[in-house]
Amino acid sequence: MYKLISLPLTLLCLFVLTSCSSDGYQDAMDKGIEKLGERDYHQAAIQFELALKEKNGDEDASSYLEQANHMDEAVSAYEEKEYGASLESLNTVLANKSTLKTLQTEAEKLKDDVLADQEMTSSFEDTMKMVKELMAKENYSLARKKLQLLEKSLESNDSLSDYQPELNKLTKQIDLASKDQEVAQPEVKKTVEKSDKQHDTYQLYENGRYGFSMYYPKGLRMDPPPTNGDGARFYNEEFEITAYASHTNVINDEETIEMYYEDDLKSITEEIAYQRITEDWYVLSYEENGRIIYKKFYFNDQVGTTFIITYPASEQEKYGPITSHIAETFVPSANS
Known part of the structure; x- marks a missing residue:
């Protein structure tokens, strides 16, 4: 008698559990589709995952979950301006034959936006490259x-x-x-005139060891010459000139001006405002800690001659012409 009573109870429990499972699946599917319509793809994916837990292996839930995940990835990539990744995810959604019609429409619309922004960004970057060139x-x-x-x-x-x-x-x-x-550019002579009158405000420095020379403003103080006689330093409270020379092809007998140029570029951490290299000299100019730094290096197979001028960036109008005159009248070392 007990066995006869327990069998109907067991069947009833199974029916209730099946019914509850079915309700849970459908509820999750409905909420997932609703979230897709709201473009909340992350929450949609969560609902489809719940539906799969209720009905493991369900094709509809699996397909919708995949679509929701790809749309979520596409949106995230688009927001991060990773256009290639966004398009890849969108193309996956559009290639799925079981994609919901409303979702396909949203994917096509988003793809158009991604392509437009990608083209605009590419054009913008091309113009920036042109500016640098x-x-x-x-x-x-x-x-x-x-x-x-x-x-x-x-x-x-x-x-x-x-x-x-x-x-x-x-x-x-x-x-x-x-x-x-x-x-x-020494060839520009708007503020530089080689005249005796202008030289009246400058004093000639000639290096006895390497033979280079330059005119520097009178009134600048001069450091005691170094014992090796390779150059000199002149300065006041704002303006400074350092000029020196050294032998080339000492360690490496195949040195080139490009080697010195590249070494200098690597040592500069600031943005370079102006740079130019020729067969026998190069110029680098940049701002560091509020000061203009102008460096010119002359190269031949025996001697390299350098002069460096620094002054406050705020005093460009005052010291720019002076720097120009020094650059124009500087005579580098000849082979010696």
Whole structure:
């Protein structure tokens, strides 16, 4: 009698459990689809995972879970401006034949947005590259115009806001390089005249050991000459000139000017405002801790001659012409 009674109870429990499981599955599926409609793909994926727990191996729940995850990844990648990864996830959704129609529409729309932003960003970066190339060619006027176009694009597109610091840096470089251009190019003689009258305010320094010479402003103090006689230092409270020479091809008998140039570039941690290299000299100019640093190096197969000038960046108008005159009248060491 007991066995006959327990059997119906067991069947009843199984029916209740099955019914509850079915209700839980459908509830999770409905909520998941609802979240897809709200574009909350992360929460949608959570609901489809719950549905799979209720009905392990269910094809619909598995398919919707995969779609939700890919859409969530696509949105996240797009927000991080990882356009390639976003497009890859979207293409996976669109290639799935069981993708819900509403989800496919959203995927296509997002793909259009990603492609548009990707093209805009690519064009923006190409223009920035052009600005840098123009700066390298010393065409600061055109570089500035291109930079102004970039600023306008940035103002009208929030997705480009991450580029603002780099644009600010380029603007600063152009401003500094424009000021230094006259100094860095001895052939420009707007402020430099080789006249006796101008030399009246300068004093001639000639290095006895290496034979280089230069005119420096009268009134500058001079450090005691080093015992090896390789150069001299002249200075006041703001302005400083250091000139010296040394033998080349001592350690390596195949030295080139490019080797010295690359070594200098590696040692400079600040942004370089102006740089130029020729067969026998190069110039580097940059700002460090509020001071302009201008360095010129002359190279031949026996002697390398260097002069370095530093002064406050705020005093460019005062010391720029002086630096220009020194650069124009500097005579490097000949082979000795």
